[in-house]
Amino acid sequence: MSRNKRHNRSTAFATEPRKNLPAEAKTLIANARNDITIPFFSGVLQNADDTLIQQGGGKGLKIYDEIERDTHAGAMLEKRKGALISRDWKVEPGGERPIDKDAADLVEEMISALPFDQVCKDLLDATLKGFAVSEVVWAREGNRIKPVKIKSIDQRRFAFDTEWRPRLLTWTAMMEGIELPERKFIVHRVGVKGENPYGLGLGSRLFWPVLFKREGITFWLHFLEKFAGPTIVGKSPIGSLPEEQRKLLNTLTEARTASAVVVPIGTDAEFLEASRSGSVTYEQFLNYWDRQISIATTGETLTTQVSESGGNRALGEVHQEMLELLADGDGDLLSGTLTDQLITWIVDYNLPGAAVPKIWRERPENQKAAAETKKSQAEADEASAKAIRTVVSESARFEDDDVARDYILGFDIANRLSDKTLDALVEARHAFGTAPAASDPFVNGDPTFAARPLKKKA
Structure with missing residues (x-):
């Protein structure tokens, strides 16, 4: 399409009458009220x-x-949180105006006064x-309104309405909850899909591994009990009365912890040892x-367990990178x-109209990799400088x-030089000249040199 045609088309489009936007286009049709997936x-x-x-x-x-009471699962969850909390946090202005920078300074000052790492860990x-969910307690300090306390609240105390606003469940409102004020409760969500304001955390996936592990430990303890104290089998004579059999059973039960036992003549008692075969263990x-x-x-x-195959350093670094990527996602x-x-609430209370600054936790630079990169760059620069001097x-x-x-x-090495630098090198090229090389007797035709005996080193 030519430039004139494009111009005519845009002009014609500008002169067309404004069209009304259908009401359905401005609203959410697949909303929570008609969502069949919500129970x-x-x-x-x-x-x-x-x-x-x-x-x-x-x-x-x-x-x-x-799940958190399981030693391994609890440690893994703490490790994932720690991978993010250990990073330093930064505040970046939301704009270039002086008021935007003032807002960033104000936010940084107020956040620094809080136990911010604990606040993030709770969320x-x-x-x-x-x-x-965490509740914010505000206070006035001079002409400022600042958060002085942020407390984590048990999730079981909340429900959400169709607009995803939190409602506090109380003794008088166990189902619907009560309406809560604005700028009061921070709600952090992960795994949000569709119209589910409750999100979907790792608990849904960790429930079964932790349950199966707990059941496995129960069976293992039962086996150890059987192995440590073998079962005693008592054989009573045929025709023994039930009372005599019960008495013998009580006697054999006590024998598991006793050093001696008395049984009637004709009674046979033996130990049944716990045994199993195969390579699979609890x-x-x-x-x-x-x-x-x-x-x-x-x-x-x-990063947590030693692989049965031994693993290697490179694979360990890959696994560590995976943990860092998860921390990046959690941080975002x-x-x-x-x-x-x-x-946003801090800015609205104190500097309305200012651009909202952004707060985030930055991944720490890999010091070893950075050092190796700098070393390689320095070696490359030195080689380039030497090549330039030679040319x-x-x-x-x-x-x-x-x-x-x-x-x-x-020479390709000169492609990165500016014209000003190149002119300076051309002008000063004679200063780079090396001293004349020593004369070569073979070239100068000294016939006696080749016949001279070589001097032995001392």
Whole structure:
């Protein structure tokens, strides 16, 4: 299409009458009120987590607290949180105006006065349960309004309405909850899909590995008990009365911890030792589920467990990078929550009209990799400088400046030089010239040199 045609088309489009936008285009048709995936819809939305619905047994999110009590699962969750919390946080202005920079300074000052790492760690509880809620306590200080306390609240105390606003469940409003004021409760969500304001955390995936592991430990303890104290089999004479058999049973039961026992004549007692065959052990079963927990939580295993095959350093670094990527994602989500809620509220209270600054946690630079990169760059720069000196030194053989310049430009190393630098090198090329080399007797035709005996080194 030619330039004139494009111009005529845009002009014609500008002169067309404004068209009305259909009302349906400005609203959400597939909303929470007609969402068939939301169970037991009422005035508030219900959690759509299948694990909670099928296995909760009325406990709700409390079943995910049991996951944190597992030593390995709890450690993995803390490790994932720690990978992000250990990073330094920064505040970046939302614009270039003086008021925008003042807003960033104000936010940084107020955040520094809070136990910000603990605040972030509490909100990261959403990683397990899908969402987390913290309440902000505000106070006036001079002409400023600042958050003085941010407290984590149990998720089981909240429900969400169709607009995803939190509602506090109380003794008088156990189902619908009560309406809450604005700029008061921070809600952090992960795994949000569709019209589910409760999110979907790792608890839905970790529930089964932790449950199977717990059951495996129960069977292992039972086996150890049987192995440590073998079962005693008592054989009573045929025709013994039930009372005599019960008495013998009580006697044999006490014999498990006694050093001696008395049984009637004609009674046979023997020990039944616990035994099994095969290579599969309870420990292997539990280690399998520990690996599944590690993979589900941190995406890797080598930073926590030693591989049976030994592993290697390169693979370990890859696994560490996977953990860092998960921390990057957690940080982006948390940064969005804090920016959209807490940071926005601080700016609206104190500097309305200023651009909202952004707060985030930056991944620490890999010091070793940075050092190796700098070393390689320094070696490359030194090699380039040496090559340039050699080329300029050789160009001193030419008296004509233009010829010397063309000679230098004939090497790729000169492509990065500016015209000003190149002119300076051409002008000073004779200073780069090396001292005359020693005369070569073979070239100068000294016939006696070849016949001279070589001097032996002392």
